[in-house]
Amino acid sequence: MATQQSTVDYIMRQLASVSGISANKMFGEFGIRCDGKIVALICDDQLFVKPTAPGRELAADAADLPPYPGAKPSLLIxxxxxxxxxxxxxxxxATADALPAHIPQAPTSHKKIISFQALGGWASPTFQSFSWEIPADRGTLNRAMVMVTRYRRTYNRLAAAWKPCIVVS
Structure with missing residues (x-):
């Protein structure tokens, strides 16, 4: 059962005095952010606050329950x-102040730079060095080599003059 928008609106009206507060839809439920930190979740029309020492002092009667199956327990308000x-x-x-500052993660890329550099002097200046940004798996390397061989007459000449090297960046 998904959270109703009216529940989120009511909780946000109650939290209007807190600066930097916002609610974001997350996987059919809602997350409450304060100063960029996720401090609470609204799941199935229930409010779950992240457990912190100051939060436990203020909400001593709150039960520790997971907001969804497989989640860490949170304070059920x-x-x-x-x-x-x-x-x-x-x-x-109090919960937002106790949580560590949000450090944005660098975006992960599954792409690697594959560079083919000429070892011999016979290649034209256009093909002395070039690179593609493509996923670096075995099949892609084989396809890249096929593409390179199409620009040369024979595979033997290509294999003798070019050495593929993977540069991970």
Missing amino acids: VPDRWEDAGWLSALIR
Whole structure:
């Protein structure tokens, strides 16, 4: 069962006093961010706050339950506690302050640079050195070699003059 937009709107109205707060749709449910950090999840119309020491002090009666199967346990905040906007805002702010700063990860690329460099002097200046950005698996290397051989008369001449080397960057 997905979270209703009215539940998210109500919680966000209660958290309006917290600066830097936003809700993002994530996999059919919602994540609540404070200062760029995910501090809570709204899953199946229930509010789950990340467990931190200050958060546990404020929400001593909250149960530790996973928001979805396979997730780490979080503090389940019952809907009766949502009505106290001051308490809920203090809980979210304390949790955000206790969490480490968000460090954006560099985008991972499955692509590698494959460079073919000429070892002999017979190749034309156009083919002395060139590179493609393609996935570096065995099949792609074979296809790249086939492409290179199409520009030369024989494979033997090509194999003697060119040496493929993979440069990972």
